[in-house]
Amino acid sequence: MHLQNWLRAALSADWQNGGFGIYVHWPFCQAKCPYCDFNSHVSREIDERRWLNAYLAELDRAAAELPGRVVNAVFFGGGTPSLMHPDTVAAIIERIRKHWPMPNDPEITLEANPGSVEAGRFRGYADGGVTRISMGVQALNDRDLKRLGRIHTVDEAKKAFEIAHSTFERVSFDLIYARQDQTLEDWKKELNEALCLAIDHLSLYQLTIEKGTAFSDRYEKGGLTGLPVEDLAADMYDVTNELCERAGLFGYEVSNYAKVGAESRHNLIYWRYGDYLGIGPGAHGRLTIDGVKYATEHFKMPNAWLENAERGRGEKIRDALSGTDQANEYLIMGLRITEGIDTTRLENLAGAKIDTTALTHLTDLGLIEQSGSHLRTTPQGRLLLNSVIGELIY
Numbered sequence: 001m002h003l004q005n006w007l008r009a010a011l012s013a014d015w016q017n018g019g020f021g022i023y024v025h026w027p028f029c030q031a032k033c034p035y036c037d038f039n040s041h042v043s044r045e046i047d048e049r050r051w052l053n054a055y056l057a058e059l060d061r062a063a064a065e066l067p068g069r070v071v072n073a074v075f076f077g078g079g080t081p082s083l084m085h086p087d088t089v090a091a092i093i094e095r096i097r098k099h100w101p102m103p104n105d106p107e108i109t110l111e112a113n114p115g116s117v118e119a120g121r122f123r124g125y126a127d128g129g130v131t132r133i134s135m136g137v138q139a140l141n142d143r144d145l146k147r148l149g150r151i152h153t154v155d156e157a158k159k160a161f162e163i164a165h166s167t168f169e170r171v172s173f174d175l176i177y178a179r180q181d182q183t184l185e186d187w188k189k190e191l192n193e194a195l196c197l198a199i200d201h202l203s204l205y206q207l208t209i210e211k212g213t214a215f216s217d218r219y220e221k222g223g224l225t226g227l228p229v230e231d232l233a234a235d236m237y238d239v240t241n242e243l244c245e246r247a248g249l250f251g252y253e254v255s256n257y258a259k260v261g262a263e264s265r266h267n268l269i270y271w272r273y274g275d276y277l278g279i280g281p282g283a284h285g286r287l288t289i290d291g292v293k294y295a296t297e298h299f300k301m302p303n304a305w306l307e308n309a310e311r312g313r314g315e316k317i318r319d320a321l322s323g324t325d326q327a328n329e330y331l332i333m334g335l336r337i338t339e340g341i342d343t344t345r346l347e348n349l350a351g352a353k354i355d356t357t358a359l360t361h362l363t364d365l366g367l368i369e370q371s372g373s374h375l376r377t378t379p380q381g382r383l384l385l386n387s388v389i390g391e392l393i394y
């Protein structure tokens with residue numbers, strides 16, 4: 001087959017099933033934030049050369065079993081991948097390109113913390129192939145940044161954002177709301193300010209108290225006061241949807257807002273239940289090999305991963321997913337996004353019809369909408385997502 005026809009065929013085959021992406025996890029941070037339960041660690045000694053070789057070895061291993069795929073998106077997450085040297089990032093991108101074709105305008109995102117050191121590396125990342133920055137701003141007032149345990153100030157965040165904006169066409173940032181002592185008016189003001197800065201994408205998360213974090217310890221001892229009650233949090237969510245929409249950023253997922261066409265392609269692969277290769281400590285993946293879809297997970301602790309990757313396999317778990325597993329995962333991911341799911345695909349995966357009594361009940365409650373084989377949650381349904389999923393799960 002002519003190369004271009006092959007590329008088109010491979011792209012469309014993957015695309016019908018949600019696309020194919022690559023996730024690279026860098027597990028280190030300068031300091032641990034008290035709310036964060038992501039796989040992140042503070043370490044003084046990092047032999048970056050060794051880490052690079054381990055990532056490259058994992059890519060080589062994966063390439064042998066994933067031929068003929070087209071990489072729609074790459075995502076460097078963490079931890080704090082903006083602590084990686086630009087040459088390390090460039091070498092990983094180069095190896096990905098060596099193994100798999102990419103479209104002409106690939107989305108290659110790197111998560112960055114908004115410190116000045118990180119901002120100094122932005123040019124290098126762009127030269128190495130990064131096309132999009134996702135910045136963890138978290139709050140637009142210094143008192144709350146401190147309370148969140150962040151080591152940057154609002155001023156530094158704004159400066160880093162400006163540098164990112166002048167270097168990359170696509171820049172998004174994250175904010176955490178429903179914070180201690182935050183009123184609805186405070187959040188409206190902060191969000192309006194964020195919307196003035198924003199280019200075409202924002203991730204807006206409600207603060208969650210995750211088990212095993214410093215915030216959770218403090219919360220259980222009664223030391224984390226002033227968190228919003230459920231009604232206020234729901235009002236904050238409504239206001240978020242309203243203000244973002246007015247600014248032309250549409251809520252395309254529970255916590256993600258974008259102009260049409262500026263959605264995160266990498267994250268859409270997850271939510272459309274596509275395939276993705278995940279490499280690095282604790283990274284997970286979903287890979288279809290010889291018609292079987294697998295859930296994969298890499299060794300979680302940085303040193304355990306590094307040593308295993310050097311010995312030939314950083315992947316710790318590989319489980320074949322049954323049709324029911326896949327249907328449930330597709331449902332859980334797909335109902336997060338505004339575009340929703342295709343019930344024909346769902347029923348084919350499950351080998352069984354969807355529960356029509358539950359559908360009628362949820363439609364009557366205004367939590368879902370259906371048209372033909374197209375099923376999606378309403379904004380109210382996305383707020384009560386766990387209940388919706390609970391009723392529809394196989």
Ligand SMILES: C[S@+](CC[C@H](N)C(=O)[O-])C[C@H]1O[C@@H](n2cnc3c(N)ncnc32)[C@H](O)[C@@H]1O
Pocket residue numbers: 023025038039077078079109111134173174203264267278282283284285
């Ligand atoms: C859910 S947050 C989203 C951040 C930001 N708003 C964005 O979308 O660019 C991204 C984080 O999720 C985790 N993550 C994403 N994909 C992953 C994967 N395949 N395996 C393990 N962790 C992953 C990483 O900790 C990553 O930093």
Ligand SMILES: C[S@@+](CC[C@H](N)C(=O)[O-])C[C@H]1O[C@@H](n2cnc3c(N)ncnc32)[C@H](O)[C@@H]1O
Pocket residue numbers: 035036037038078079080081111112113114135136137138174175176205206207208209210
């Ligand atoms: C892995 S972190 C981002 C990476 C980057 N190191 C940073 O902190 O800027 C992914 C995002 O998830 C959000 N997040 C993490 N923990 C959260 C929590 N407990 N509640 C709400 N959002 C949280 C934050 O907005 C954060 O930017």
Ligand code: SF4
Pocket residue numbers: 028029030031032033036037038040078079080113136
């Ligand atoms: S929020 Fe980001 S910087 Fe803070 S510990 Fe988690 S991954 Fe590291």
